[in-house]
Amino acid sequence: MEVNSLTAMAILVLASYIFFYLPASRLRGVLVLIMLGIIGYALVATVAEMPTFGASANPPHNEVYQRYLHQAVEDTGAINAIAAIITDYRAFDTLGEVTVLFTAIAAALSNLKAH
Amino acid sequence: MEDLLVRIICRLVVPFVQLYGLYVITHGHLSPGGGFAGGAIVGASMILFALAFNLEAGSRKLSHDISLLMESGGAIGFILAGFVAMLLGQNFLTNKAAGFPLGVPGNLFSSGAIFFFSVAIGFKVGSTMCTLFYNLIEGSDRHRSSE
């Protein structure tokens, strides 16, 4: 654990050195590309590792999924399962989303009026 | 946009667009769509109107006060519908257990509170779109005139 953290810190320090003290040059651009490449690689690896989309053995195909698909009509009376989820099972999230819209309006209007 | 053709076409099209928006909002629990999508359609119709005619005409149709009221009213309606469930002795935002009549699945007036929620969201989203549009346009107008 200590070694790992030390390595991480060393990488951090090295990276910061590279960015802080190298002059603006082609090298820096290359390094940025390399870093982006690393990040991209990590993301791609993550996605590749994810369960296959739509496969029935996926972790998200659990009891929640079963319930949403099979019992939504009985639970909510809505034949559109999406509506059942967003406005009944997870209605609080939707309230939050409505609030996000309201916040955006408030932010925009207050800024327009202030300046 | 002082084009006669555009105006006439808009005048013809806008009611139907709005009707379609209302349909999408009210059939949220029956078909794809719902408050967000339908509200966006209704809002877009107002934007279309304002684009085809001009800002004053648009804001004469839907004044700032009313859009503000709808803005807040939609969200407040959502919360109040949630509170109704609480008054009925259940948790916040409860639907079936609180005793909202679910009706026959597939009918328009079915699925209890979901209908109200959809309508509230639709109001909210529609007014958000046109409020934002009007205010941004007005702001840029004012900005331009001040320069």
Added chain:
Amino acid sequence: MNLAAVTAGETARIYHIWPVILPLIPLAGGILVFALGRLSKRIYPLLSFLVTLVTLLSTAGLYPLVKQGDLYCQLPKFMAVGLSFRVDLLSFIFALLVSLAWCVVTLFSLPYMRQEKYSLTYFVFLLFTLAGNLGVMVTGDWVTFFLFFELMTVASYVLVIQNRTDEAMHAGMYTLVLGIAGGLVLLGGVFLLHSLAGHVQISPMMLALQGVPAWSLATILICFMVGFGIKAGMIPLHVWMPRAYGASPAIVNAFSSGAMVKAGIYGIIRIVLLVFTPADMAAKEAFHFAASAGYVIIWLGLITMVFGALMALLQNHAMRLLSYSSISQMGYIIVAIGSAAYLFGLEEAMGFSGAVFHAINHTLYKVSFFLIFAIIFYHTGEYRLDRLGGLWRKFPLLMVFFLLSFGAISGLPLLNGYASKTLIHDALLEAHHYYHTFDIYLAERLFVLGSAFTFCYYAKLFYCTFLGPLPEKYNVNYHTSFLMYLPLALLAAGIILLGIWPNIFIENYLLPAASQFQFYRGGIEHLTGFHFFSEAPLNASATIFLLAVLLALIGFRFRFFWWKPPANLSVEKIVLQPVVSFLYRMLTHLGPKTDNAINSFYYKIASDFLALCRVVGQMDSSLDSFYENSSRKAYQIVEKSRNLEDSLVDAYDRSSKGAYQLIERGQLVDESLNEAYDLSSMKAYRLMEKSRQLDESLNSAYESSGRAAKNIYDKTAKMDNALNMAYERSGKAAKELIVPGKDSTQTSKRKSKVSSSFKINPMEWNIKNLNFDTLLLAIMLGIVFFVLFFFR
């Protein structure tokens, strides 16, 4: 927290609230003085003196209780670990000393502060500082100790900057920062102690710390020694003292040197002699640790003592001289504490008593020195020794007091300094006696040398102040208030009393205090009835004095004492200031640089991203131009093909023109042919007409014969019709007789079919069809009409 396990078993423990009240008296008094001071300007000095007096009396009133055993009080809910207060005899002695010093100096400041500008803040913070100082002495755990320690540090800052000169502000900042830094190091020690021992009670901890590696113990000890050392002015940490003393008024220095420094000493005594001493006599390792710590502390003390004395010799500023003197005197006490630890299990009581006794004595004579210089400054406004001189003519009484304190500090028999010095010296001798090492012997010699130096610099101080020529401007009549002499007289009485009968004090107070520690009984008994005025100590004293006089003579003769070392030659200037300023500069440059670097890092990333976007954009635009070019080419191709087409059309035109001419010629031929045909056909026509005329005459012959035949046929047909009519009428009459009214039903049937397809019959409506959809549809249609109307 299991207190019973950690306190000494022998002494009784009495629960009493008074130790908590004790520091609260001056605290509340300070607030009261502040409140009253805004109302009236006359009362508050007196009131603050009264507060200190009450504090002194209530401290002294604890004695009967303390004699019976430890007083303790706990407030477990307060602060993070609970506050606890505890007064044993050692605490009591120090508390009494502190409150006495405070009371005496406050009495002195009544007349002294009359003309000062910031006297209200002075009196208020004086009381707050007293609260901190007193609180340090009565606490029972290190957290509470730290609380009061910091209170003292922060409150005393205001006293240090009493003059508000730039120098004082700098010195005050210096003091404050160093004080807080010391406090934080101390806090680090407290943290370590808490995590290793599980509690922070001021009590023997070696049992709780068993099995802890020695370096951890050493770390804790170093933390504590640094924290207390800064307050006590131990040598590498003394730097704030000369600066602060040089910049602040003598009266504040009297507090500082007489009482606040003692907080550091008290802490060192507690940590070295109580916490880090073995509660169990059998723990050998602990003994070993205590002894080696003691050895280091002895040397620290010696360095402090000798170096302080040497520095004092070279000073020209009375306050700075006295500050170095204080440092040197603290060295004595630290030596005593070190030797007590070094001699653990043997004669530690002697070192302990020497330390405590010397602390008391130091307060007595050092306060009186400061007060003497306060009076001198009050009248002359001068601290620099080369501007003073010959003052014995003006202040003969002051000279007497000075000489008395002078004798005491340099260890003249029958004055109090002698007794404590003898104890410390004896403790060193005992150490040599038991261990027989050369370095302890050397230490003992150095001690003698340091004592001799002490005599020398006070001789210099005396000479420069009271002897020699009197400067002209000071040759006026001074009136000194009685209240200024009263404290000096009190202190002088203490010096003399303690000097003549040291045994009474030691046996009644110090030894009981020592017996509350886990000290070796034999050592304590050894001290009862100690012969101070026997041969050996007197001899040692005589040695010191001889050496001192010799040194003084040499110094005066060759004017060594007036040698001014180059200004840059000081520990502070050479080591500390560069280091601190380097650190400060480095940090303050580094910080913003890092900030900029991080910002520019983000900026760089963003700009690189932007460049990436630009590349993509360029690609886009090149694609665009590619399309444009290709379309231009295609256009050109189209244009060319159009030319081709034109020429083709031309060719067609021409060829068609040729063909037309050809056709025209052919037409001419055709016309001549036609004429020929016309002529021939006319001849044929005429022939045909003649044959038709023949035909017609034949026809009319046939027609006249046919007409005659037709007339005959017509007459027979008329007769037949008349017969038929007759038959029909008779049949009709017969039918009407058989079936009447069949025609009318057929027509009504045809009528009902029409009505069912065009008219509404409400009786036949289907109510099930009227569902909400249709309603909605209707409503929506309504809306549509409305909207149509609305958007008209």
Added chain:
Amino acid sequence: MNLNYEHLPVIIVALLLLAAFLEPIVYRHKKSWAAPLVIASMAFFALSSLYLMAAVNYHGPFNYYLGGWAPPFGIELEIDYLAVFLLLTFSVIGLIAIVYGLQDLKHGLKDEVLGWYFTLYLLLMASMAGISVTNDLFNMYVFVEISAISACAIISIKESRECIEASLKYLILSTLGSGCILLATAMLYMITGHLNIGYLNDVLPRVMSHYPNNILISLGFFVVGYGVKAALFPLHVWLPDAHTAAPSPSSAVLSGLVIKVYAAAFLKVFLKAYPREIFLEIPVMEIVLFLSVLAILYGSIVAMVQEDIKKMLAYSSIAQIGYVFLGFSLMGQRAVAGGLLHIFNHAMMKSMLFLAAGIIIYSTGIRRIRDMKGLGVKLPLTMGAFTIGALSMVGIPGTNGFISKWQLALGALDLGRPIIVVVILLSSLLNCLYYMPIVINAFFGVKGEPELEIGKVPGVMLYSILFLGFGIIFFGIYPAPLLAFLQKTVTAIL
């Protein structure tokens, strides 16, 4: 109808939202009711948090199922000790800041945006309450979004160029953070099929070996996301500008509460959702620890050279958020308790310092530290409160700053990391180096009467900072109930 206390958390959130939605209408039609509405809703928030704390302390934590759907299907609120602790902190400080702010905002803002300011403030408070009580990752994300937007808006609402710049910077970085949080949440959902924190904790150990990259990357995203929002060291660049430019009540709330709420969300995600064995394999907490140590030192050092008082306080916040993350990343009982305690303590002292700075700016217009000589004579109570805050920052015993440092240092020592103690003490010394000169200059900097023009200080502003100053002293001397409560909190988490 039985409305017992279990409904209270959701009523708090819903009523705050309701008040926020009503506020623009009220402000348009009945201007004089707008401020009382805000105060009333914040007071309701504070009182019901207090009641909730008492109830939870007495009856124990409870869960609330929104819509009546039990956890894996619906959204769950978990009102444990941590949640009520956070609720109480946010509500009390938020109430004081807005009570203070009524005067200051009328002075500093245009008339027509005041109503919107109230709306945004209430939305911010509601979102913070929501983050505190929710037990669902996606729901948390939604509230994080609300708080991010409203926080941006209450910075940029002031009419000045710096505000816009700072707010834009904040908006961009905070959107980046939100994106990271959303991605990480999605990843966790992808590999577990749950969003509920409790269920995640159950399922993650089982899927740990199957999807190591997903877990690693999601950890990274969470650290970056919450790190940006909470201004953890290398991601803090937006903070100094934003907190300097904002109106004083906004600065107080932003610096005192908003960055803390993300730290608390970090705590929830990392110590409640992820199982502990993950941190044995992936040293993410070590990295956070390292970063927080850097933050502590760096923030103090940079604060030392600042000239603007609010900027100095903002940099000091960077250091102080480092303390919070330090406590969390050590993952020991006492250390986490220390981090939580520092959330509370720093909320009090930093808001007090910002509000005091606000009074100074309000009444004199002085922002530069150098010009503050002799202010202590003119504004004795304000500077007295400032002194208390400064002493608390330094960690003088008797103030609450000492208590949190005590807890953190002992927590570090419990885990055998004495170097952390050195860092904490060093940072205290640095704090002393930049806070004490202000105090000293203010009280003792000039001889005689200073020549300063002082406007009248409204009583409400003064009382609110004195109240906070009193709180600092009170919790410095008598923290026992709080510590006992935090002990329970931490035992429940770890």
